[in-house]
Amino acid sequence: YPHAVVVASGGKGFDVSPGTPEDRPLLCEIMRDELLERGVPTSRIVLEDNSNTTYQQLIELGLLVARNGWTRVAILTNRWHIPRVRAMLEAKFPQLLPQLYVLPAEDALLAGDPGRFERAFTEAYESVFMAERMALEQRGIAQIADGTYQYR
Numbered sequence: 001y002p003h004a005v006v007v008a009s010g011g012k013g014f015d016v017s018p019g020t021p022e023d024r025p026l027l028c029e030i031m032r033d034e035l036l037e038r039g040v041p042t043s044r045i046v047l048e049d050n051s052n053t054t055y056q057q058l059i060e061l062g063l064l065v066a067r068n069g070w071t072r073v074a075i076l077t078n079r080w081h082i083p084r085v086r087a088m089l090e091a092k093f094p095q096l097l098p099q100l101y102v103l104p105a106e107d108a109l110l111a112g113d114p115g116r117f118e119r120a121f122t123e124a125y126e127s128v129f130m131a132e133r134m135a136l137e138q139r140g141i142a143q144i145a146d147g148t149y150q151y152r
Contacts, residue, residue, distance in 0.1 A: 004074075006040055007064060008032045009048040009057045014152065038112065054085060055151045058093055071099050079104040080130065084137045087144040092151070 010027025025033075028047045035045055048064065051057040065073055073096070077085055082102050089097055109117045124130055143149035 005044055005046055006035055007046045007048050009051055011049045011052045014052045053152050058088055062093055062096055073099055074101040074103055076103050076105045079106050080134050084140050087141045091144050
């Protein structure tokens with residue numbers, strides 16, 4: 001999609017370890033740098049630095065969609081994160097659903113450079129950390145469904 005605008009979203013983050021330096025790069029800046037490394041021109045990258053959680057990112061995305069009149073939007077996120085993003089969209093942002101696609105970032109990276117990413121993704125998805133992360137995601141999805149999710 002050579003003409004698509006890419007929104008790199010995220011401020012300092014939500015679950016930051018104590019003692020993390022305040023002058024660290026913002027999440028959107030890290031994503032911008034990775035996009036630039038992948039050949040996306042600066043002119044196509046929009047930085048959104050107001051959000052620190054997935055919910056806040058979706059709020060900001062909704063504002064950008066409305067402000068810019070975008071009619072087709074794709075969210076690129078980790079495969080493990082997609083079900084909770086979809087659950088949030090259905091619960092809180094149904095107006096975005098008709099023009100929105102949620103796609104796995106891993107697929108885009110593998111398509112561009114499988115040799116660089118395939119092993120890393122396999123190892124990550126087999127790790128204890130990822131099993132715990134996916135369990136937390138499933139718990140969040142259940143909480144969204146039963147109305148107990150704490151949106152921040």
